[in-house]
Amino acid sequence: xxxxxxxxxxxxxxxxxxxxxxxxxxxxxxxxxxxxxxxxxxxxxxxxxxxxxxxxxxxxxxxxxxxxxxxxxxxxxxxxxxxxxxxxxxxxxxxxxxxxxxxxxxxxxxxxxxxxxxxxxxxxxxxxxxxxxxxxxxxxxxxxxxxxxxxxxxxxxxxxxxxxxxxxxxxxxxxxxxxxxxxxxxxxxxxxxxxxxxxxxxxxxxxxxxxxxxxxxxxxxxxxxxxxxxxxxxxxxxxxxxxxxxxxxxxxx
Amino acid sequence: xxxxxxxxxxxxxxxxxxxxxxxxxxxxxxxxxxxxxxxxxxxxxxxxxxxxxxxxxxxxxxxxxxxxxxxxxxxxxxxxxxxxxxxxxxxxxxxxxxxxxxxxxxxxxxxxxxxxxxxxxxxxxxxxxxxxxxxxxxxxxxxxxxxxxxxxxxxxxxxxxxxxxxxxxxxxxxxxxxxxxxxxxxxxxxxxxxxxxxxxxxxxxxxxxxxxxxxxxxxxxxxxxxxxxxxxxxxxxxxxxxxxxxxxxx
Numbered sequence: 001x002x003x004x005x006x007x008x009x010x011x012x013x014x015x016x017x018x019x020x021x022x023x024x025x026x027x028x029x030x031x032x033x034x035x036x037x038x039x040x041x042x043x044x045x046x047x048x049x050x051x052x053x054x055x056x057x058x059x060x061x062x063x064x065x066x067x068x069x070x071x072x073x074x075x076x077x078x079x080x081x082x083x084x085x086x087x088x089x090x091x092x093x094x095x096x097x098x099x100x101x102x103x104x105x106x107x108x109x110x111x112x113x114x115x116x117x118x119x120x121x122x123x124x125x126x127x128x129x130x131x132x133x134x135x136x137x138x139x140x141x142x143x144x145x146x147x148x149x150x151x152x153x154x155x156x157x158x159x160x161x162x163x164x165x166x167x168x169x170x171x172x173x174x175x176x177x178x179x180x181x182x183x184x185x186x187x188x189x190x191x192x193x194x195x196x197x198x199x200x201x202x203x204x205x206x207x208x209x210x211x212x213x214x215x216x217x218x219x220x221x222x223x224x225x226x227x228x229x230x231x232x233x234x235x236x237x238x239x240x241x242x243x244x245x246x247x248x249x250x251x252x253x
Numbered sequence: 254x255x256x257x258x259x260x261x262x263x264x265x266x267x268x269x270x271x272x273x274x275x276x277x278x279x280x281x282x283x284x285x286x287x288x289x290x291x292x293x294x295x296x297x298x299x300x301x302x303x304x305x306x307x308x309x310x311x312x313x314x315x316x317x318x319x320x321x322x323x324x325x326x327x328x329x330x331x332x333x334x335x336x337x338x339x340x341x342x343x344x345x346x347x348x349x350x351x352x353x354x355x356x357x358x359x360x361x362x363x364x365x366x367x368x369x370x371x372x373x374x375x376x377x378x379x380x381x382x383x384x385x386x387x388x389x390x391x392x393x394x395x396x397x398x399x400x401x402x403x404x405x406x407x408x409x410x411x412x413x414x415x416x417x418x419x420x421x422x423x424x425x426x427x428x429x430x431x432x433x434x435x436x437x438x439x440x441x442x443x444x445x446x447x448x449x450x451x452x453x454x455x456x457x458x459x460x461x462x463x464x465x466x467x468x469x470x471x472x473x474x475x476x477x478x479x480x481x482x483x484x485x486x487x488x489x490x491x492x493x494x495x496x497x498x499x500x501x502x503x
Contacts, residue, residue, distance in 0.1 A: 006379070008378070011257050012256075012257035012258070012260040012261050012264075013260045013261060013263070013264035014256075014257070014260050015257065017378075019378070019379075069377065069379070069381070071379075072377065072379055072380055072381030072382055073381075073384065098379040098380075100377060100378060100379050103373055103375055103376060103377055104372060104373050105269065105271055105371060105372050105373060105374055106268055106270075106271070106372070107268075108264045108268060108269070109264070110261050110264045110265050111261055116264055116265050116266075116268055118268055119268045122268075168384070170369075170373075170383075170386070170391075171368075171369035171372055171373070172369065172372030172373035173369070173372065203287070203289060204274065204275055204287070205274075207272065207275075207287055207288050207289075207368075208270040208271065208272055208273070208274055209268065209270050209271060209372075210271075210372055211271075211288075211368055211369040211371070211372030211373065212288035212289075212291070212292065212365045212368050212369055212372075213288075213289075213292065213462075213463075214365075214369075214390065214393070214459075215390065215455070215458070215459040215462045215463065216383070216385070216386035216390050216391070217385045217386060217390075218383060218384060218385060218386055220385070221384045221385040222384070229462065230467050230469075230472070232462065233461070233462050233464075233465045233466065233467030234465060234467060235289075235465075236289055236292065236293075236462070236463060236464065236465040237464070237465025237466075237467075238465075239287075239289045240284070240289070240290075240293060240464075240465065243283065243284040243287070243290065244281070244284060
């Protein structure tokens, strides 16, 4: 298939950046989107031109490294998949495809299509874990987990931290990411002791870097794991509980 | 080139926050300093305003019962809880509550918008369209401003009597009819009330989410509630200028 690509090129964070147009006429519809970019980079390499920098790793939709705003949609037009799982058969012969990096204050562009998503790591550091002594594993059924809670926690834990929610949000908010990371711990018995403290700590860090939620639902539609905005509601409630009636502080000064 | 390389290295290491970390305050004030706290204030003040809008519409529909009923209702509002409290005290308390709700609603909306602008200083350079956000959600800021400006005009016209139409204190029915007989003014009322309906359609759904009221048992009803509530308010309110223009109320 023949394609016209308009790709964002930006040499460094301070560079202004602009779209660069490339014509491709030997693309198989069985290629993945990233393989198509590989073909383009191969060609640029042969021409002695600097290759297009883009993030990728596992290429099977579980690592959350690939990004790309494709025709104005994070991870492209296919719902519930990451860019690496998008195939060229989703496009038509003769299409023009516009590729841009994700844009948010918290995701500074390093080069071309690569952004720094380490603000997510700051959120996880603030409380995205449980404090538990490690050692020999305990009996598998020692802590009972209701089936519904386990299922919901698993849905939240599907988050791969790719940042599509931030990219899609008109406010550059990270509510879906943070609430998914909170949800998968806060729904399980092991997450209960630190539930409120964790919620408050992670939300406070989130708000240092990201915008706020206006309940558009764009994040949910962009999420490659189709994580529900129901988790955002749960985060809001836990955060209010923590701020207004933190059990840790009751009866203390 | 080496400049660019070091810039890249810095961008890969460091991310600039949009606001400094907060000291751990667990008071209501500390809560309002967070974006989620502001959303709670937005939702709670919104609920107060929805309650006002609903009862205001119910009261206004008395116009269909005729002049005596409508003016009796207007007078009743001044005499609420008399003789427990003096005349108009309850009315002024409610007005005070509404002013606070409006200020809180507008202040939280403004400060959240400022945060959101900071979170994406450089926008997308290619065209991008909303995938699921509905018209109401996208236009909240504009419909909110329209409703706010309309509210000022509405108060000038029918509460303070300085809106340029015939006004006599105490004769609420005549003031409404004289005010809305003018077709351009009636059209302003219709447009503003449709804007209000669009605004509260998103608000009446969004408030559940902001307050964390989320449960699979009633989640599907939140959208139906928002549709029904905004439809009832819009139809009720828009019917009044139409009734005056068509001579049903005169």
